[in-house]
Amino acid sequence: MDAVSHLIRLARVDASLDKHCMLSVSTAMDVSYASERTAPFHVLLEGTCQLQVGMHLLELKPGDVVLIPRGESHRIITPGHAHLRGVTESLGDAFTTTLSEGGGDPVIDLFCGHYTFGPGAGSILFKSLPEPVHISFGETPETDAALRMLSTLMREEAAREGEGTAAILSSLCSVLLTMILRTSRGATTDAALWTASTSATITQVVERVLTDPGGDWSIERASRMCAMSRATFIRQFERNTGTTFGAFVTRVRLMVAADLLRTTGLTVGGVAAEVGYLSESAFARAFRQEAGITPARFRRAAAGT
Known part of the structure:
Protein backbone atom coordinates (compact mmCIF):
# COMPACT_ATOMS: atom_id res chain seq x y z
CA MET A 1 0.00 0.00 0.00
CA ASP A 190 1.92 27.49 0.56
CA ALA A 191 3.91 24.85 2.47
CA ALA A 192 5.39 21.43 1.83
CA LEU A 193 3.20 18.60 3.11
CA TRP A 194 5.00 15.79 4.90
CA THR A 195 2.54 13.36 3.33
CA ALA A 196 3.83 14.14 -0.18
CA SER A 197 7.26 13.98 -1.74
CA THR A 198 8.59 14.36 -5.26
CA SER A 199 11.70 12.34 -4.43
CA ALA A 200 11.52 8.61 -5.18
CA THR A 201 14.26 7.85 -2.65
CA ILE A 202 12.56 9.82 0.14
CA THR A 203 9.22 8.20 -0.72
CA GLN A 204 10.89 4.80 -0.43
CA VAL A 205 11.96 5.58 3.14
CA VAL A 206 8.51 6.94 4.02
CA GLU A 207 6.83 3.75 2.83
CA ARG A 208 9.36 1.54 4.62
CA VAL A 209 8.72 3.32 7.92
CA LEU A 210 4.97 2.91 7.44
CA THR A 211 5.31 -0.83 6.88
CA ASP A 212 7.82 -1.33 9.71
CA PRO A 213 7.20 1.41 12.31
CA GLY A 214 8.87 -0.60 15.06
CA GLY A 215 12.17 -0.80 13.21
CA ASP A 216 15.38 0.90 14.28
CA TRP A 217 14.80 4.05 12.27
CA SER A 218 17.95 6.01 12.89
CA ILE A 219 19.04 8.74 10.49
CA GLU A 220 22.09 6.61 9.71
CA ARG A 221 19.95 3.67 8.57
CA ALA A 222 17.65 5.87 6.49
CA SER A 223 20.54 7.72 4.84
CA ARG A 224 22.22 4.42 3.90
CA MET A 225 18.96 3.25 2.34
CA CYS A 226 18.96 6.38 0.17
CA ALA A 227 22.69 6.13 -0.58
CA MET A 228 23.20 9.61 0.87
CA SER A 229 25.42 11.09 3.51
CA ARG A 230 23.75 11.81 6.84
CA ALA A 231 23.80 15.58 6.25
CA THR A 232 22.46 15.27 2.70
CA PHE A 233 19.64 12.99 3.81
CA ILE A 234 18.60 15.41 6.57
CA ARG A 235 18.48 18.30 4.07
CA GLN A 236 16.69 16.31 1.39
CA PHE A 237 14.08 14.89 3.77
CA GLU A 238 13.22 18.29 5.23
CA ARG A 239 13.15 19.92 1.79
CA ASN A 240 10.75 17.28 0.45
CA THR A 241 8.45 16.91 3.45
CA GLY A 242 8.68 20.13 5.46
CA THR A 243 9.44 18.16 8.62
CA THR A 244 12.34 16.39 10.27
CA PHE A 245 12.89 12.67 9.94
CA GLY A 246 12.56 12.22 13.70
CA ALA A 247 9.20 14.01 13.82
CA PHE A 248 7.97 11.96 10.87
CA VAL A 249 8.94 8.64 12.50
CA THR A 250 7.23 9.66 15.75
CA ARG A 251 3.99 10.58 13.96
CA VAL A 252 3.88 7.35 12.01
CA ARG A 253 4.61 5.23 15.08
CA LEU A 254 1.86 6.90 17.08
CA MET A 255 -0.68 6.68 14.23
CA VAL A 256 0.02 2.96 13.90
CA ALA A 257 -0.15 2.62 17.69
CA ALA A 258 -3.62 4.19 17.71
CA ASP A 259 -4.76 1.66 15.12
CA LEU A 260 -3.35 -1.22 17.18
CA LEU A 261 -5.02 0.07 20.35
CA ARG A 262 -8.32 0.21 18.49
CA THR A 263 -8.15 -3.10 16.62
CA THR A 264 -6.04 -5.54 18.67
CA GLY A 265 -5.94 -6.97 22.17
CA LEU A 266 -2.30 -6.07 22.73
CA THR A 267 -1.52 -4.47 26.06
CA VAL A 268 -0.36 -0.86 26.06
CA GLY A 269 3.15 -2.16 26.68
CA GLY A 270 2.80 -4.58 23.79
CA VAL A 271 1.67 -1.78 21.47
CA ALA A 272 4.59 0.36 22.63
CA ALA A 273 7.05 -2.40 21.76
CA GLU A 274 5.35 -3.06 18.42
CA VAL A 275 5.95 0.52 17.28
CA GLY A 276 9.51 0.81 18.53
CA TYR A 277 9.29 2.16 22.08
CA LEU A 278 11.48 0.48 24.69
CA SER A 279 9.56 2.09 27.56
CA GLU A 280 5.79 2.02 28.08
CA SER A 281 5.96 5.29 30.01
CA ALA A 282 7.86 7.02 27.18
CA PHE A 283 5.26 5.75 24.71
CA ALA A 284 2.38 6.97 26.90
CA ARG A 285 3.93 10.44 27.18
CA ALA A 286 4.50 10.70 23.43
CA PHE A 287 0.99 9.44 22.64
CA ARG A 288 -0.64 11.91 24.99
CA GLN A 289 1.42 14.79 23.62
CA GLU A 290 0.42 14.06 20.02
CA ALA A 291 -3.14 12.71 20.46
CA GLY A 292 -4.20 14.69 23.53
CA ILE A 293 -5.29 11.55 25.38
CA THR A 294 -3.57 8.65 27.13
CA PRO A 295 -3.37 5.27 25.34
CA ALA A 296 -5.62 3.63 27.95
CA ARG A 297 -8.30 6.32 27.69
CA PHE A 298 -8.09 6.25 23.91
CA ARG A 299 -8.68 2.49 23.90
CA ARG A 300 -11.69 2.81 26.22
CA ALA A 301 -13.16 5.61 24.10
CA ALA A 302 -12.67 3.61 20.90
CA ALA A 303 -14.43 0.65 22.50
CA GLY A 304 -17.27 2.85 23.72
CA THR A 305 -16.67 2.02 27.37
Missing part, protein backbone atom coordinates in the same frame (compact mmCIF):
# COMPACT_ATOMS: atom_id res chain seq x y z
CA ASP A 2 1.33 3.46 -0.87
CA ALA A 3 2.08 5.99 1.88
CA VAL A 4 -0.91 8.32 1.45
CA SER A 5 -3.43 5.46 1.24
CA HIS A 6 -1.87 3.94 4.36
CA LEU A 7 -2.13 7.23 6.28
CA ILE A 8 -5.76 7.78 5.29
CA ARG A 9 -6.67 4.23 6.33
CA LEU A 10 -5.05 4.79 9.73
CA ALA A 11 -6.73 8.18 10.22
CA ARG A 12 -10.32 6.89 9.74
CA VAL A 13 -11.66 10.15 8.34
CA ASP A 14 -15.32 10.84 7.58
CA ALA A 15 -16.14 13.39 4.86
CA SER A 16 -19.20 15.54 4.30
CA LEU A 17 -20.21 18.19 1.76
CA ASP A 18 -22.06 20.97 3.58
CA LYS A 19 -22.73 23.81 1.14
CA HIS A 20 -22.86 24.74 -2.51
CA CYS A 21 -22.23 28.50 -2.52
CA MET A 22 -23.02 30.75 -5.49
CA LEU A 23 -22.26 34.21 -4.17
CA SER A 24 -22.53 37.64 -5.78
CA VAL A 25 -20.12 40.55 -5.28
CA SER A 26 -19.74 42.33 -1.93
CA THR A 27 -20.63 39.29 0.17
CA ALA A 28 -19.11 37.89 3.34
CA MET A 29 -19.82 34.36 4.58
CA ASP A 30 -18.58 33.56 8.07
CA VAL A 31 -17.71 29.99 9.02
CA SER A 32 -17.51 29.52 12.77
CA TYR A 33 -15.34 27.05 14.66
CA ALA A 34 -17.33 23.83 14.43
CA SER A 35 -15.93 21.41 16.98
CA GLU A 36 -12.78 19.66 18.02
CA ARG A 37 -11.46 17.21 15.40
CA THR A 38 -13.29 18.89 12.53
CA ALA A 39 -11.42 20.25 9.51
CA PRO A 40 -13.39 22.43 7.05
CA PHE A 41 -12.42 22.62 3.39
CA HIS A 42 -13.38 24.79 0.41
CA VAL A 43 -13.11 24.09 -3.32
CA LEU A 44 -13.39 27.07 -5.69
CA LEU A 45 -14.68 26.00 -9.10
CA GLU A 46 -15.32 29.37 -10.75
CA GLY A 47 -14.55 33.02 -10.02
CA THR A 48 -12.20 34.62 -7.52
CA CYS A 49 -12.62 35.39 -3.84
CA GLN A 50 -10.72 35.82 -0.60
CA LEU A 51 -10.51 33.56 2.43
CA GLN A 52 -9.51 35.15 5.72
CA VAL A 53 -8.33 32.82 8.50
CA GLY A 54 -6.33 34.09 11.46
CA MET A 55 -3.58 36.36 10.14
CA HIS A 56 -3.83 34.88 6.63
CA LEU A 57 -5.71 36.50 3.74
CA LEU A 58 -5.73 34.04 0.85
CA GLU A 59 -6.55 35.07 -2.72
CA LEU A 60 -8.42 32.17 -4.32
CA LYS A 61 -8.81 31.43 -8.01
CA PRO A 62 -10.46 28.56 -9.93
CA GLY A 63 -8.91 25.23 -8.98
CA ASP A 64 -7.88 26.36 -5.50
CA VAL A 65 -8.57 24.20 -2.46
CA VAL A 66 -8.18 25.30 1.15
CA LEU A 67 -8.12 22.89 4.09
CA ILE A 68 -8.24 24.20 7.66
CA PRO A 69 -6.92 21.24 9.69
CA ARG A 70 -7.65 22.60 13.17
CA GLY A 71 -11.01 24.09 12.29
CA GLU A 72 -10.28 27.75 13.00
CA SER A 73 -13.15 30.13 12.28
CA HIS A 74 -12.79 31.95 8.96
CA ARG A 75 -14.53 34.14 6.39
CA ILE A 76 -15.16 33.90 2.64
CA ILE A 77 -15.30 37.30 0.90
CA THR A 78 -16.31 38.29 -2.62
CA PRO A 79 -14.95 41.85 -2.88
CA GLY A 80 -16.97 44.69 -4.36
CA HIS A 81 -17.59 48.40 -4.00
CA ALA A 82 -20.71 48.08 -1.83
CA HIS A 83 -20.97 47.33 1.87
CA LEU A 84 -20.46 43.62 2.55
CA ARG A 85 -23.73 41.73 2.92
CA GLY A 86 -24.51 38.35 4.40
CA VAL A 87 -25.89 35.16 2.90
CA THR A 88 -29.15 33.25 2.76
CA GLU A 89 -29.29 29.49 3.01
CA SER A 90 -31.71 26.92 1.65
CA LEU A 91 -31.48 23.53 3.32
CA GLY A 92 -31.68 20.51 1.04
CA ASP A 93 -31.63 16.79 1.74
CA ALA A 94 -27.91 16.38 1.04
CA PHE A 95 -26.44 19.89 1.41
CA THR A 96 -27.28 23.58 1.83
CA THR A 97 -27.48 26.01 -1.09
CA THR A 98 -26.02 29.39 -0.13
CA LEU A 99 -26.69 32.67 -1.98
CA SER A 100 -25.97 36.35 -1.32
CA GLU A 101 -28.61 38.37 0.51
CA GLY A 102 -30.57 40.41 -1.99
CA GLY A 103 -29.65 38.20 -4.92
CA GLY A 104 -27.53 39.21 -7.89
CA ASP A 105 -25.52 37.31 -10.46
CA PRO A 106 -23.13 34.81 -8.85
CA VAL A 107 -19.43 35.57 -9.27
CA ILE A 108 -18.14 32.41 -7.56
CA ASP A 109 -19.07 28.73 -7.52
CA LEU A 110 -17.77 27.22 -4.29
CA PHE A 111 -18.21 23.88 -2.54
CA CYS A 112 -17.72 23.80 1.24
CA GLY A 113 -17.48 20.74 3.47
CA HIS A 114 -15.63 19.23 6.38
CA TYR A 115 -13.71 16.20 7.53
CA THR A 116 -14.24 14.67 10.96
CA PHE A 117 -11.85 12.36 12.75
CA GLY A 118 -11.50 10.79 16.15
CA PRO A 119 -8.68 11.05 18.67
CA GLY A 120 -5.59 9.08 17.82
CA ALA A 121 -4.34 8.68 14.26
CA GLY A 122 -6.72 11.24 12.73
CA SER A 123 -5.85 13.89 15.30
CA ILE A 124 -2.13 13.26 14.82
CA LEU A 125 -2.41 13.53 11.04
CA PHE A 126 -4.43 16.76 10.94
CA LYS A 127 -2.47 18.34 13.79
CA SER A 128 0.71 17.85 11.77
CA LEU A 129 -0.54 19.81 8.73
CA PRO A 130 -0.02 23.57 8.31
CA GLU A 131 -2.96 25.85 9.10
CA PRO A 132 -4.24 26.58 6.53
CA VAL A 133 -3.33 24.28 3.64
CA HIS A 134 -3.79 26.20 0.37
CA ILE A 135 -3.29 24.28 -2.88
CA SER A 136 -3.71 25.56 -6.43
CA PHE A 137 -4.60 22.52 -8.48
CA GLY A 138 -5.08 24.68 -11.56
CA GLU A 139 -1.35 25.41 -11.84
CA THR A 140 -0.45 22.21 -13.73
CA PRO A 141 -2.33 20.33 -16.48
CA GLU A 142 -2.32 17.05 -14.52
CA THR A 143 -3.72 18.40 -11.25
CA ASP A 144 -6.10 20.75 -13.06
CA ALA A 145 -7.59 17.86 -15.07
CA ALA A 146 -7.99 15.74 -11.94
CA LEU A 147 -9.81 18.48 -10.03
CA ARG A 148 -12.00 19.33 -13.03
CA MET A 149 -13.10 15.71 -13.28
CA LEU A 150 -13.85 15.58 -9.55
CA SER A 151 -15.67 18.92 -9.53
CA THR A 152 -17.78 17.88 -12.55
CA LEU A 153 -18.96 14.81 -10.65
CA MET A 154 -19.69 16.95 -7.57
CA ARG A 155 -21.68 19.47 -9.60
CA GLU A 156 -23.68 16.82 -11.44
CA GLU A 157 -24.52 14.97 -8.24
CA ALA A 158 -25.39 18.23 -6.45
CA ALA A 159 -27.75 19.16 -9.30
CA ARG A 160 -29.37 15.72 -9.17
CA GLU A 161 -29.75 15.62 -5.34
CA GLY A 162 -31.62 12.35 -5.11
CA GLU A 163 -31.27 8.99 -3.41
CA GLY A 164 -27.66 8.34 -2.43
CA THR A 165 -26.48 11.89 -3.15
CA ALA A 166 -25.09 12.45 0.35
CA ALA A 167 -23.12 9.19 0.22
CA ILE A 168 -21.72 9.92 -3.24
CA LEU A 169 -20.70 13.46 -2.31
CA SER A 170 -19.06 12.14 0.86
CA SER A 171 -17.02 9.69 -1.21
CA LEU A 172 -15.98 12.43 -3.63
CA CYS A 173 -14.86 14.58 -0.69
CA SER A 174 -12.74 11.66 0.52
CA VAL A 175 -11.11 11.56 -2.92
CA LEU A 176 -10.37 15.27 -2.55
CA LEU A 177 -8.56 14.66 0.75
CA THR A 178 -6.38 12.05 -0.92
CA MET A 179 -5.53 14.55 -3.66
CA ILE A 180 -4.62 17.17 -1.04
CA LEU A 181 -2.37 14.86 0.97
CA ARG A 182 -0.47 13.57 -2.04
CA THR A 183 0.03 17.00 -3.61
CA SER A 184 3.56 18.32 -3.44
CA ARG A 185 5.15 21.19 -5.27
CA GLY A 186 3.76 19.74 -8.50
CA ALA A 187 0.88 22.08 -7.77
CA THR A 188 1.33 25.39 -5.99
CA THR A 189 1.18 25.01 -2.21
Whole structure:
Protein backbone atom coordinates (compact mmCIF):
# COMPACT_ATOMS: atom_id res chain seq x y z
CA MET A 1 0.00 0.00 0.00
CA ASP A 2 1.33 3.46 -0.87
CA ALA A 3 2.08 5.99 1.88
CA VAL A 4 -0.91 8.32 1.45
CA SER A 5 -3.43 5.46 1.24
CA HIS A 6 -1.87 3.94 4.36
CA LEU A 7 -2.13 7.23 6.28
CA ILE A 8 -5.76 7.78 5.29
CA ARG A 9 -6.67 4.23 6.33
CA LEU A 10 -5.05 4.79 9.73
CA ALA A 11 -6.73 8.18 10.22
CA ARG A 12 -10.32 6.89 9.74
CA VAL A 13 -11.66 10.15 8.34
CA ASP A 14 -15.32 10.84 7.58
CA ALA A 15 -16.14 13.39 4.86
CA SER A 16 -19.20 15.54 4.30
CA LEU A 17 -20.21 18.19 1.76
CA ASP A 18 -22.06 20.97 3.58
CA LYS A 19 -22.73 23.81 1.14
CA HIS A 20 -22.86 24.74 -2.51
CA CYS A 21 -22.23 28.50 -2.52
CA MET A 22 -23.02 30.75 -5.49
CA LEU A 23 -22.26 34.21 -4.17
CA SER A 24 -22.53 37.64 -5.78
CA VAL A 25 -20.12 40.55 -5.28
CA SER A 26 -19.74 42.33 -1.93
CA THR A 27 -20.63 39.29 0.17
CA ALA A 28 -19.11 37.89 3.34
CA MET A 29 -19.82 34.36 4.58
CA ASP A 30 -18.58 33.56 8.07
CA VAL A 31 -17.71 29.99 9.02
CA SER A 32 -17.51 29.52 12.77
CA TYR A 33 -15.34 27.05 14.66
CA ALA A 34 -17.33 23.83 14.43
CA SER A 35 -15.93 21.41 16.98
CA GLU A 36 -12.78 19.66 18.02
CA ARG A 37 -11.46 17.21 15.40
CA THR A 38 -13.29 18.89 12.53
CA ALA A 39 -11.42 20.25 9.51
CA PRO A 40 -13.39 22.43 7.05
CA PHE A 41 -12.42 22.62 3.39
CA HIS A 42 -13.38 24.79 0.41
CA VAL A 43 -13.11 24.09 -3.32
CA LEU A 44 -13.39 27.07 -5.69
CA LEU A 45 -14.68 26.00 -9.10
CA GLU A 46 -15.32 29.37 -10.75
CA GLY A 47 -14.55 33.02 -10.02
CA THR A 48 -12.20 34.62 -7.52
CA CYS A 49 -12.62 35.39 -3.84
CA GLN A 50 -10.72 35.82 -0.60
CA LEU A 51 -10.51 33.56 2.43
CA GLN A 52 -9.51 35.15 5.72
CA VAL A 53 -8.33 32.82 8.50
CA GLY A 54 -6.33 34.09 11.46
CA MET A 55 -3.58 36.36 10.14
CA HIS A 56 -3.83 34.88 6.63
CA LEU A 57 -5.71 36.50 3.74
CA LEU A 58 -5.73 34.04 0.85
CA GLU A 59 -6.55 35.07 -2.72
CA LEU A 60 -8.42 32.17 -4.32
CA LYS A 61 -8.81 31.43 -8.01
CA PRO A 62 -10.46 28.56 -9.93
CA GLY A 63 -8.91 25.23 -8.98
CA ASP A 64 -7.88 26.36 -5.50
CA VAL A 65 -8.57 24.20 -2.46
CA VAL A 66 -8.18 25.30 1.15
CA LEU A 67 -8.12 22.89 4.09
CA ILE A 68 -8.24 24.20 7.66
CA PRO A 69 -6.92 21.24 9.69
CA ARG A 70 -7.65 22.60 13.17
CA GLY A 71 -11.01 24.09 12.29
CA GLU A 72 -10.28 27.75 13.00
CA SER A 73 -13.15 30.13 12.28
CA HIS A 74 -12.79 31.95 8.96
CA ARG A 75 -14.53 34.14 6.39
CA ILE A 76 -15.16 33.90 2.64
CA ILE A 77 -15.30 37.30 0.90
CA THR A 78 -16.31 38.29 -2.62
CA PRO A 79 -14.95 41.85 -2.88
CA GLY A 80 -16.97 44.69 -4.36
CA HIS A 81 -17.59 48.40 -4.00
CA ALA A 82 -20.71 48.08 -1.83
CA HIS A 83 -20.97 47.33 1.87
CA LEU A 84 -20.46 43.62 2.55
CA ARG A 85 -23.73 41.73 2.92
CA GLY A 86 -24.51 38.35 4.40
CA VAL A 87 -25.89 35.16 2.90
CA THR A 88 -29.15 33.25 2.76
CA GLU A 89 -29.29 29.49 3.01
CA SER A 90 -31.71 26.92 1.65
CA LEU A 91 -31.48 23.53 3.32
CA GLY A 92 -31.68 20.51 1.04
CA ASP A 93 -31.63 16.79 1.74
CA ALA A 94 -27.91 16.38 1.04
CA PHE A 95 -26.44 19.89 1.41
CA THR A 96 -27.28 23.58 1.83
CA THR A 97 -27.48 26.01 -1.09
CA THR A 98 -26.02 29.39 -0.13
CA LEU A 99 -26.69 32.67 -1.98
CA SER A 100 -25.97 36.35 -1.32
CA GLU A 101 -28.61 38.37 0.51
CA GLY A 102 -30.57 40.41 -1.99
CA GLY A 103 -29.65 38.20 -4.92
CA GLY A 104 -27.53 39.21 -7.89
CA ASP A 105 -25.52 37.31 -10.46
CA PRO A 106 -23.13 34.81 -8.85
CA VAL A 107 -19.43 35.57 -9.27
CA ILE A 108 -18.14 32.41 -7.56
CA ASP A 109 -19.07 28.73 -7.52
CA LEU A 110 -17.77 27.22 -4.29
CA PHE A 111 -18.21 23.88 -2.54
CA CYS A 112 -17.72 23.80 1.24
CA GLY A 113 -17.48 20.74 3.47
CA HIS A 114 -15.63 19.23 6.38
CA TYR A 115 -13.71 16.20 7.53
CA THR A 116 -14.24 14.67 10.96
CA PHE A 117 -11.85 12.36 12.75
CA GLY A 118 -11.50 10.79 16.15
CA PRO A 119 -8.68 11.05 18.67
CA GLY A 120 -5.59 9.08 17.82
CA ALA A 121 -4.34 8.68 14.26
CA GLY A 122 -6.72 11.24 12.73
CA SER A 123 -5.85 13.89 15.30
CA ILE A 124 -2.13 13.26 14.82
CA LEU A 125 -2.41 13.53 11.04
CA PHE A 126 -4.43 16.76 10.94
CA LYS A 127 -2.47 18.34 13.79
CA SER A 128 0.71 17.85 11.77
CA LEU A 129 -0.54 19.81 8.73
CA PRO A 130 -0.02 23.57 8.31
CA GLU A 131 -2.96 25.85 9.10
CA PRO A 132 -4.24 26.58 6.53
CA VAL A 133 -3.33 24.28 3.64
CA HIS A 134 -3.79 26.20 0.37
CA ILE A 135 -3.29 24.28 -2.88
CA SER A 136 -3.71 25.56 -6.43
CA PHE A 137 -4.60 22.52 -8.48
CA GLY A 138 -5.08 24.68 -11.56
CA GLU A 139 -1.35 25.41 -11.84
CA THR A 140 -0.45 22.21 -13.73
CA PRO A 141 -2.33 20.33 -16.48
CA GLU A 142 -2.32 17.05 -14.52
CA THR A 143 -3.72 18.40 -11.25
CA ASP A 144 -6.10 20.75 -13.06
CA ALA A 145 -7.59 17.86 -15.07
CA ALA A 146 -7.99 15.74 -11.94
CA LEU A 147 -9.81 18.48 -10.03
CA ARG A 148 -12.00 19.33 -13.03
CA MET A 149 -13.10 15.71 -13.28
CA LEU A 150 -13.85 15.58 -9.55
CA SER A 151 -15.67 18.92 -9.53
CA THR A 152 -17.78 17.88 -12.55
CA LEU A 153 -18.96 14.81 -10.65
CA MET A 154 -19.69 16.95 -7.57
CA ARG A 155 -21.68 19.47 -9.60
CA GLU A 156 -23.68 16.82 -11.44
CA GLU A 157 -24.52 14.97 -8.24
CA ALA A 158 -25.39 18.23 -6.45
CA ALA A 159 -27.75 19.16 -9.30
CA ARG A 160 -29.37 15.72 -9.17
CA GLU A 161 -29.75 15.62 -5.34
CA GLY A 162 -31.62 12.35 -5.11
CA GLU A 163 -31.27 8.99 -3.41
CA GLY A 164 -27.66 8.34 -2.43
CA THR A 165 -26.48 11.89 -3.15
CA ALA A 166 -25.09 12.45 0.35
CA ALA A 167 -23.12 9.19 0.22
CA ILE A 168 -21.72 9.92 -3.24
CA LEU A 169 -20.70 13.46 -2.31
CA SER A 170 -19.06 12.14 0.86
CA SER A 171 -17.02 9.69 -1.21
CA LEU A 172 -15.98 12.43 -3.63
CA CYS A 173 -14.86 14.58 -0.69
CA SER A 174 -12.74 11.66 0.52
CA VAL A 175 -11.11 11.56 -2.92
CA LEU A 176 -10.37 15.27 -2.55
CA LEU A 177 -8.56 14.66 0.75
CA THR A 178 -6.38 12.05 -0.92
CA MET A 179 -5.53 14.55 -3.66
CA ILE A 180 -4.62 17.17 -1.04
CA LEU A 181 -2.37 14.86 0.97
CA ARG A 182 -0.47 13.57 -2.04
CA THR A 183 0.03 17.00 -3.61
CA SER A 184 3.56 18.32 -3.44
CA ARG A 185 5.15 21.19 -5.27
CA GLY A 186 3.76 19.74 -8.50
CA ALA A 187 0.88 22.08 -7.77
CA THR A 188 1.33 25.39 -5.99
CA THR A 189 1.18 25.01 -2.21
CA ASP A 190 1.92 27.49 0.56
CA ALA A 191 3.91 24.85 2.47
CA ALA A 192 5.39 21.43 1.83
CA LEU A 193 3.20 18.60 3.11
CA TRP A 194 5.00 15.79 4.90
CA THR A 195 2.54 13.36 3.33
CA ALA A 196 3.83 14.14 -0.18
CA SER A 197 7.26 13.98 -1.74
CA THR A 198 8.59 14.36 -5.26
CA SER A 199 11.70 12.34 -4.43
CA ALA A 200 11.52 8.61 -5.18
CA THR A 201 14.26 7.85 -2.65
CA ILE A 202 12.56 9.82 0.14
CA THR A 203 9.22 8.20 -0.72
CA GLN A 204 10.89 4.80 -0.43
CA VAL A 205 11.96 5.58 3.14
CA VAL A 206 8.51 6.94 4.02
CA GLU A 207 6.83 3.75 2.83
CA ARG A 208 9.36 1.54 4.62
CA VAL A 209 8.72 3.32 7.92
CA LEU A 210 4.97 2.91 7.44
CA THR A 211 5.31 -0.83 6.88
CA ASP A 212 7.82 -1.33 9.71
CA PRO A 213 7.20 1.41 12.31
CA GLY A 214 8.87 -0.60 15.06
CA GLY A 215 12.17 -0.80 13.21
CA ASP A 216 15.38 0.90 14.28
CA TRP A 217 14.80 4.05 12.27
CA SER A 218 17.95 6.01 12.89
CA ILE A 219 19.04 8.74 10.49
CA GLU A 220 22.09 6.61 9.71
CA ARG A 221 19.95 3.67 8.57
CA ALA A 222 17.65 5.87 6.49
CA SER A 223 20.54 7.72 4.84
CA ARG A 224 22.22 4.42 3.90
CA MET A 225 18.96 3.25 2.34
CA CYS A 226 18.96 6.38 0.17
CA ALA A 227 22.69 6.13 -0.58
CA MET A 228 23.20 9.61 0.87
CA SER A 229 25.42 11.09 3.51
CA ARG A 230 23.75 11.81 6.84
CA ALA A 231 23.80 15.58 6.25
CA THR A 232 22.46 15.27 2.70
CA PHE A 233 19.64 12.99 3.81
CA ILE A 234 18.60 15.41 6.57
CA ARG A 235 18.48 18.30 4.07
CA GLN A 236 16.69 16.31 1.39
CA PHE A 237 14.08 14.89 3.77
CA GLU A 238 13.22 18.29 5.23
CA ARG A 239 13.15 19.92 1.79
CA ASN A 240 10.75 17.28 0.45
CA THR A 241 8.45 16.91 3.45
CA GLY A 242 8.68 20.13 5.46
CA THR A 243 9.44 18.16 8.62
CA THR A 244 12.34 16.39 10.27
CA PHE A 245 12.89 12.67 9.94
CA GLY A 246 12.56 12.22 13.70
CA ALA A 247 9.20 14.01 13.82
CA PHE A 248 7.97 11.96 10.87
CA VAL A 249 8.94 8.64 12.50
CA THR A 250 7.23 9.66 15.75
CA ARG A 251 3.99 10.58 13.96
CA VAL A 252 3.88 7.35 12.01
CA ARG A 253 4.61 5.23 15.08
CA LEU A 254 1.86 6.90 17.08
CA MET A 255 -0.68 6.68 14.23
CA VAL A 256 0.02 2.96 13.90
CA ALA A 257 -0.15 2.62 17.69
CA ALA A 258 -3.62 4.19 17.71
CA ASP A 259 -4.76 1.66 15.12
CA LEU A 260 -3.35 -1.22 17.18
CA LEU A 261 -5.02 0.07 20.35
CA ARG A 262 -8.32 0.21 18.49
CA THR A 263 -8.15 -3.10 16.62
CA THR A 264 -6.04 -5.54 18.67
CA GLY A 265 -5.94 -6.97 22.17
CA LEU A 266 -2.30 -6.07 22.73
CA THR A 267 -1.52 -4.47 26.06
CA VAL A 268 -0.36 -0.86 26.06
CA GLY A 269 3.15 -2.16 26.68
CA GLY A 270 2.80 -4.58 23.79
CA VAL A 271 1.67 -1.78 21.47
CA ALA A 272 4.59 0.36 22.63
CA ALA A 273 7.05 -2.40 21.76
CA GLU A 274 5.35 -3.06 18.42
CA VAL A 275 5.95 0.52 17.28
CA GLY A 276 9.51 0.81 18.53
CA TYR A 277 9.29 2.16 22.08
CA LEU A 278 11.48 0.48 24.69
CA SER A 279 9.56 2.09 27.56
CA GLU A 280 5.79 2.02 28.08
CA SER A 281 5.96 5.29 30.01
CA ALA A 282 7.86 7.02 27.18
CA PHE A 283 5.26 5.75 24.71
CA ALA A 284 2.38 6.97 26.90
CA ARG A 285 3.93 10.44 27.18
CA ALA A 286 4.50 10.70 23.43
CA PHE A 287 0.99 9.44 22.64
CA ARG A 288 -0.64 11.91 24.99
CA GLN A 289 1.42 14.79 23.62
CA GLU A 290 0.42 14.06 20.02
CA ALA A 291 -3.14 12.71 20.46
CA GLY A 292 -4.20 14.69 23.53
CA ILE A 293 -5.29 11.55 25.38
CA THR A 294 -3.57 8.65 27.13
CA PRO A 295 -3.37 5.27 25.34
CA ALA A 296 -5.62 3.63 27.95
CA ARG A 297 -8.30 6.32 27.69
CA PHE A 298 -8.09 6.25 23.91
CA ARG A 299 -8.68 2.49 23.90
CA ARG A 300 -11.69 2.81 26.22
CA ALA A 301 -13.16 5.61 24.10
CA ALA A 302 -12.67 3.61 20.90
CA ALA A 303 -14.43 0.65 22.50
CA GLY A 304 -17.27 2.85 23.72
CA THR A 305 -16.67 2.02 27.37
